[in-house]
Amino acid sequence: MRWNKVFSKTGLLAVMLVVIGIGIFFYERQYCGAEQPARYETQQLRQVITVDSKTSRTIMWQTAAPESDAWVEYRLQGGQDIQKAAAQGKEFATDSGTVYQQSVTLTGLEPASVYEYRAGSGKEFSDWHTLQTDGGGAFSALIFGDSQSLDYNVWRQTASAAYANDKAAAFFINMGDLVDNGEQYSQWRSWFRGAAGLLPQIPVAPISGNHENYSLQWKPYKGDLYLTLFDLPLNGPEGLQKQAYSYDYGEVHFAVIDTQLEELKDWQPDLVARQVKWLENDLADSNKKWKVVLVHRSLFRYQDGKPNELGAALLPVLDRSNVDVVFSAHIHTYGRTAPFKNGNVAGQGTVYISSGRSGDKTWAGSRAKPQEVVFDNVLDQPNYMKLTADSHKLTVTSLKQDGKLIDTMTLTK
Numbered sequence: 001m002r003w004n005k006v007f008s009k010t011g012l013l014a015v016m017l018v019v020i021g022i023g024i025f026f027y028e029r030q031y032c033g034a035e036q037p038a039r040y041e042t043q044q045l046r047q048v049i050t051v052d053s054k055t056s057r058t059i060m061w062q063t064a065a066p067e068s069d070a071w072v073e074y075r076l077q078g079g080q081d082i083q084k085a086a087a088q089g090k091e092f093a094t095d096s097g098t099v100y101q102q103s104v105t106l107t108g109l110e111p112a113s114v115y116e117y118r119a120g121s122g123k124e125f126s127d128w129h130t131l132q133t134d135g136g137g138a139f140s141a142l143i144f145g146d147s148q149s150l151d152y153n154v155w156r157q158t159a160s161a162a163y164a165n166d167k168a169a170a171f172f173i174n175m176g177d178l179v180d181n182g183e184q185y186s187q188w189r190s191w192f193r194g195a196a197g198l199l200p201q202i203p204v205a206p207i208s209g210n211h212e213n214y215s216l217q218w219k220p221y222k223g224d225l226y227l228t229l230f231d232l233p234l235n236g237p238e239g240l241q242k243q244a245y246s247y248d249y250g251e252v253h254f255a256v257i258d259t260q261l262e263e264l265k266d267w268q269p270d271l272v273a274r275q276v277k278w279l280e281n282d283l284a285d286s287n288k289k290w291k292v293v294l295v296h297r298s299l300f301r302y303q304d305g306k307p308n309e310l311g312a313a314l315l316p317v318l319d320r321s322n323v324d325v326v327f328s329a330h331i332h333t334y335g336r337t338a339p340f341k342n343g344n345v346a347g348q349g350t351v352y353i354s355s356g357r358s359g360d361k362t363w364a365g366s367r368a369k370p371q372e373v374v375f376d377n378v379l380d381q382p383n384y385m386k387l388t389a390d391s392h393k394l395t396v397t398s399l400k401q402d403g404k405l406i407d408t409m410t411l412t413k
């Protein structure tokens with residue numbers, strides 16, 4: 001009798017569970033399943049800088065297989081009006097096999113606005129991500145020295161710490177030598193993984209370094225992989241597009257110069273001369289309050305601080321064009337000069353900043369150049385910089401990965 005009671009209660013419970021289960025199955029099928037396509041898996045989803053961040057933004061990502069119907073949908077944050085732009089597919093061979101990539105540049109955006117976008121293919125789509133346009137006023141940007149690493153977790157930690165310290169950063173610059181070997185795709189995967197906390201949210205503005213121009217055999221290499229992975233502005237000199245380019249953000253004009261004269265001499269023997277001419281015109285055409293030039297290699301010799309071949313070619317243009325700050329990289333140490341012009345420190349002119357390192361590669365033998373008023377070889381931990389600018393003030397703050405202050409510099413006009 002007792003067992004019968006137990007059995008009947010258990011049986012009743014089982015029947016109820018089956019009925020509930022069937023109900024949930026049909027409810028989900030009717031109200032959820034049909035409306036929810038499979039989640040679209042993007043790899044290396046990234047925003048890339050454009051010439052005018054007030055109205056445009058490039059979105060790129062990789063996919064596991066070729067896709068003919070990839071797109072980006074976007075809307076003003078919280079808005080109902082969704083717009084759609086078709087992406088352009090590309091496939092290319094790497095040492096890790098064929099890579100499938102999508103790219104689309106959104107145009108006609110409203111300045112000073114927060115958008116949401118998602119990538120998709122067919123009826124599948126990713127999560128929404130935010131995208132903010134330039135309002136033309138005050139902003140901040142993060143700047144990272146060489147991220148090439150044996151362990152790209154170090155780059156990830158630096159990038160994450162910097163973004164956590166400045167969640168309002170509008171974009172980030174990587175000063176070149178993003179990876180140790182520019183032709184090895186697994187390193188690019190590691191680099192993208194390291195920046196995955198930033199790239200879907202804010203655009204990257206990269207610069208090519210010498211390590212982007214090394215082949216798998218450590219021979220000079222044209223840097224095709226770097227140039228393919230970032231659809232950068234095409235406003236550089238003819239034949240050198242994306243290697244050199246320029247863009248505006250807020251009150252600042254940024255110009256990027258390719259300094260790989262050694263690695264590229266077989267293909268581009270006149271690399272520097274062509275860029276010098278372009279740079280002078282580019283800077284003259286800008287009416288922005290501040291002018292910033294970005295180079296991977298320093299314009300000065302390490303030994304004595306005198307201009308090297310690059311410096312001899314570029315310094316006259318920088319002086320004539322009243323460039324405010326030149327950032328360089330390559331030596332993995334931080335250094336800042338006082339402003340100087342025509343070789344004279346007279347309280348005005350251009351400030352030269354060696355940006356340090358965001359990865360794990362250090363150079364213990366580096367020494368301060370005579371003209372550097374602040375120097376730190378950042379052996380203890382990586383560093384990053386934060387640039388803030390408005391119409392009257394430009395500030396560069398250099399911090400170590402843990403947030404410890406190295407240096408801060410403010411220019412006013």
Ligand SMILES: [Fe+2]
Pocket residue numbers: 176177209210211296329330331
């Ligand atoms: Fe370098």
